[in-house]
Amino acid sequence: MKKQLLGSSHPSVAMSLNNLALLYDYQGRYTEAELLFIEALEMAKQLLGSSHPSVATSLNNLAALYHSQGRYTEAELLFIEALEMIKQLLGSSHPDFATSLNNLANLYRSQGRYTEAELLFIEALEMIKQLLGSSHPDFAKSLHNLALLYHYQERYTEAEPLYKESLEMIKQLLGSSHPDFAKSLNNLALLYRSQGRYTEAELLFIEALEMIKQLLGSSHPDFAMSLNNLALLYRSQGRYTEAEPLYKESLEMTKQLLGSSHPDVAMSLNNLALLYDYQGRYTEAEPLYLEALKICMQLLGKEHPNTQTTWGNYLYFLQQVLNENRQEELSDERSLQIISDMEKSSLENS
Template sequence: MIFPLARKRRGRTRLRPGVREPNHLPRNPSDRAEEYRRRGLYQKAGQILLRLLSRAETAHNPHDLEIPSLLNRLGIVYKHLARYKEAERVYRRALVLARKLPDAAPGVIASLYHNLGGLEHARGRYSRGEPLARHAVRIREKALGPDHPMVAADRAALAAILDRRGKYPEAERLYRRALDCFRRVYGPRDYEVAVVLNNLGAVRAAQGDFAAAQRMYRRAIAIKEKVLGPNHPELATTLNNLAVLQGKQGKHQQAERTFLRAAAIFEKTLGRAHPSYLACRANHAGLVRTMKSTRKVAASTSRRRSRKHS
């Protein structure tokens, strides 16, 4: 199973190379929650966001974006933790609140449709996710114009869904447009570039262009290792995809090493019950079966040749 990464962030948070040490965590609780989310420490991020949400609800201002924004961020964390029903519940609640707000709300509404589409992508309900993702693109493009990087992020999220629906030409076109935008605005070694390279690699692999897919995966891995650190679940996602590709190329030993590295990261960061860990282990098990079958065929062929020449 290949894992394209749907876009899932409320907004743009600049990601710096490497992962800061725990004693350098931001003092502001909102910033600390974002830092934990960035590191893949989703449980800790969620705990802080729940406390912030409780405080905001106590001092509720009906014209304030704080509550829908916090709900949106909490939904992102729940999605990462595969708590999909809870994610949908908080996204839908945020959408109801945001629709009641004045002109400041379009960005939040676009982000919520973006994230609802990404949630359906994670659930494997791609036909439900496509109209949500298309709506996010329309709202944001109307508000910000066609060349804004947040519009590019919406296009990349839509492309991830189209990819899973087998609509490869449109998916690739959207990915490449987003990639051009991110490279122009953020530079060639940015996290957003890595995400799109991962997903574009999945599109190329699905169409049999293994050489191009491998180049994209390796470039994405190099960027993610530098930006996110060596033990982030999003790095493991691309490692899993590379391992799947290596298996298809017959590079079984390389694939096994890559699968084991990805599975170790998923287990450490997300736990053994998480769908990403389970899918990675299933992929590895499939590779092991293929390797055993290949060895049996090779041994049988060798015996036949030995009998023929004896």
Template sequence: MELGCRYWDSLRSAAARLSGAWSVVGKVLAGWRAGEVVGTRQASAQFLMWASHVHLRAGRLTAARSYAERSCRVLKLGVPGSNEQHTGGVLGVRCVRQLGSVAMWQGDWAVAERLLLEAKECAARSCGGDPIELASSYNQLGILYKFVSRFDDAADAYEKARERLTAARFEDHPMMAAVLHNLGGLAFSRGDYASGQVVAERSVRLRATFRRAGEPEIAADKAALGALLAQQGRLDEAARDFEIAMETYARLFGGNHPEWAVNANNLAVVEARRGNHARAEQLLNQALAVKEKALGPDTVDVATTLINLVDLHLLTGRMQQAKVLWEKAEAIAHRQTSPEHPINRAVSERRSKFTGL
């Protein structure tokens, strides 16, 4: 079964705060298009980038990319991904980095890498080597490289991010917590769960120095730590961390929040490993319903939970039901992602189960 833990802190922490703001964004966008919102190019680009974040968190990838591209055009950065030299300063770096992040979520790996490398070079060239912007760019590159299983490149990018923060004496900065969080994710992907637990716990402790218990960033760290504990067989501890995260998201955003569903999915995996199949199925169905409503039925997050339902149905001998769910997951994966995407690999690994059915 697939744990839905996503070590993409730069997206999670910002998006959790933006996810409830869509009605406001829609009204301001309407005014912006009508010419009612007047401001500098920088203000317009900042707003467009913010709108891109909201769309991305809601799973509307095409819209997220469109707004990110528009933010770059407003700053007259040229065509992102071209050979033009970008000189948009800090905001320009952030706009290009956002566009690279969206491309990553779309599975457009080559474009994502080119954009994120541009953002990194621009941070070094036009931001005076700002350690936060450089570290943020290296961190995002690390996320991309981990996602496409280039683990050595990911480790190098994360370490460069950490080096720049340490050299600038930003060991206690929120970006350092993000980098440590993502290093835990890299260890998770490599199967080095004990080492991942060490850095994940450091991230939890650091984050607690500038975030209060019950905030979404703390919940994200708890969820990440829970995934590492689950893979070490420490199921009770993992379940507790997932439950804390679920309680946090339910309290802050209601029980229909996508992050609540991600953690419900993960708790279901733990329950299945405990042998609590009925409880696991209940949680997966709840997670699926929330994801379909909040993100849409044709998203990668939905496919992840469908795959877990497939595994649960296979485990309990319900082959025909499993095949129907697998076909849905396969269709989503093929429409939404590249062949190299992890969800496509998960679908392919289960194809042989249904031969002859």
């Protein structure tokens, strides 16, 4: 309608294209999202010039899409271009500049470039503190980002106080009945799980799950993710019969909400496959690993960490099958070929 009323070359049309692209990105419809983000970016450049805050926003959005796809080289170039543009237009003491620093730091964290990420996260944190104060939602978000980095690095004693400070701040600023509070609870619970503090983790996971159910309903991606997290905890504890129905519910919900070809679906398939793998249910595990790999390869590419993790799990699974001489339980040609190659390699090295 906007296109008909305002013409195809109007800033509001570019904004609408951008918003639709964000929706497609969220749904995992990356090819469609990319086309719209590029169209919105080109339109913004033509209408507003190549150096404008709206152009920087479009660059950031396209970079974030590439980040989620594991296209890190392309993402980095765009994030840096947006960062430089905001610096020139708004100065290096502006909240948008701090946001851009955070975006680039998140990318570096995904790549395992932790030293570079930490420097940017700390710079963004200090800037937000100076500009907006230490009682602002953006400051809480920056604390959370830094905590997540330390969590990834297994620097648990440094991550925990930051998670807790961020959690308390969100509680004060947004209230204890807010989706961001539930997400923070989830992340703190994941930290406790990593530390083997299962009792504390379970209490937080259940609290977050109930909160998300009340706030967003039981048919929401965040609810599906919370189910998955609780199942992950139960699997870690060897509570397989409790984990399985949660994994299955999470998987089905994610498929319904986001479509059957989405990175979150691949993650759910991988997790359920791992559960079956741990239980020695190899016939059930094999097709789930393969489906997860197919989605990861198509959407994220072979270099993406999620693809690498799933591939690693699958290979370890095949090695277990070989070690236990249970090849007859598998049916996929590729699986059997890889096992055959493993067997030959083992004989050659012995």
